Amino acid sequence: MATSTVENYLKEILVITLEEEISKVPMGQVAKVLGVTPGTATSMAKSLERDGWIKYFPRVGVSLTKKGKKLAMNMLRRHRLLETFLVETLGLDWSEIHAEAEELEHAISEKVLEKLDDFLGRPRFDPHGDPIPSKGGVIQQMTSKPLSEFPEDASVRIESIIDQNKEFLRFARKSNLVPGQLLKIIGKEVCADAITLKTLKGKVVNLGFRSAEKVLVLPYE
Template identity: 50%
Template sequence: MPTSTVENYLKQIYIDQPTDEATMMPMGRLASAVGVTPGTATAMIKTMTESDLVVYEPRTGVRLSPEGESLALQVLRRHRLVELWLVEILGLDWSEVHEEAEVLEHAISDKVLARIDALLGHPTVDPHGDPIPTADGDVVARAHTSLPRCETDKPLRIVRIADQDPEFLTYADQNGLVPGARLIVERRDRIADAVTIRVGGHDPITLGTSAAERLLVEPADGQTADPR
């Protein structure tokens, strides 16, 4: 059974690795993501290579093997189901459940996880809109576009919040920027590097582009988003 450290590496590689299967995730990026030195990350990846969990190429990077990807999806499923359980059943705020799930994902049994899944009605997304892998390892992700790329004056719906930072999640919640919320882009200011949006009937909100990029949206009318 993989250790919690190995599971953390597998999950992080899955989340951050390029979608192109032939492209490796740089070791420096992985080390930064898991909060260790490049040397420590490289030593761990070499150990995981011996277990056929990853494919590692020195001076190039790392990617998951089929076995490693399967295990990563199991960890991700536990993490996201636990997050939703903490919010929906225990009443924790969505800004604080990520760190709690980081601990619980390694301790929860398959039996308890199955019960949580059933209790929650077999959900497909976590509180932040991230897709929950199925027990068979399938991931059904909805098509989305980052907010700054959408044209103005078109109805949009938030699908996913691509950030686990507690401060950003608190800000998003206070301003109604949650999955399912409807909004429009009123103006994009490329010089100021900002986007002005209106959520429902509330006053306009101006976000820096870097913050707006964390909001992933789809057309509220069900049509394909039209990036500009």
């Protein structure tokens, strides 16, 4: 069984791998994200390799083995589901959930996690808009999705507008709803059928759900 220190190392290595699209994460970076000295990261790398979690390439960096990646993906799932719970159910602030989830993710059992997933309605994105890996450890393809499927506070980038309607397109352009534009969902009232957006420049736009379905976006950052 992996200790929570091991879980943290693997998860952070995975996150860096995904974010920077590199195959070997240098030790300095590992040390930095985990808040330990470089020497600690190196000695940890050796014992992680001994236990089959990673491959360690001296003076180059580390990469996850299949077994390591599986565990790391599972940790990411835990983390993101917990963040969703903390925001959606308990109403915690966006800014404080990361640290909280960081602790809980090591303590929650597989069973409770699945119950929580049910309770939350099997969300596919966390409050930051990041995809929640499936139970099997597969991460959702980053194919663009309708704006309407994202939760409040999500940061997204417009990929495309799927509507031929000239009226709508004109409105969209006028409101800066163009591919490439970065947006934050600052309000989502399901009962009122309304979504409120803010562009990077601070411009605020309101959309109905019907329209929000026509705007395909990707989670950003």
